[in-house]
Amino acid sequence: MKIQILGTGCAKCIKLTENAEKAAKEEGVSYEIEKVTDINKIMEFGVMFTPGIAIDGEVKSVGKVLSVEDIKKML
């Protein structure tokens, strides 16, 4: 499973990354996390607000720091 965190590296992006990693570990899924920090690449997702999270290429949330439990439901 590929998890992409879309954001330029602010505190919220870092928190979302931490939550995503924790969710994946607790669910026991095989995963890789990519931090997408380049604005042009973020725009290619059509995302206008960050942080965003995409799972296997599909954007699941924009502009929010999802909780660990929220992310677990998406995995």
Added chain:
Amino acid sequence: MLEEKDICCSGNTNSLVLGCAGGSNVGQIANRVMIELDKKGIGRAYCLAGIGANLSGFVESAKAANVILVDGCPVGCGKKIFENHSITPARYIVITELGIEKNHNFDSVEAEVEVALQKIL
């Protein structure tokens, strides 16, 4: 062009403006109104087609925003696209409801955009 200052914990507005851009005068007026509202800083112009195409980044961004949606006519393609994704715009504008008649004459679009903006703003 999205810039870093516009996103990511910036605290800036999360308002988006979308226009239908259909193949009639009012469709093109809707598109131009979207651009003018962007220029005035009321909301950032955004891509209705991306939502219609069910592209996840566009759909989720619209859900996260306060959206001004501008349709050209009562067919309401933009509104129906939003309904398909259970998105409710903060403000909904239909150009024909501003007293501009739908036709296929694009020569008067510039003047009609001004009329529309005067009634919207």
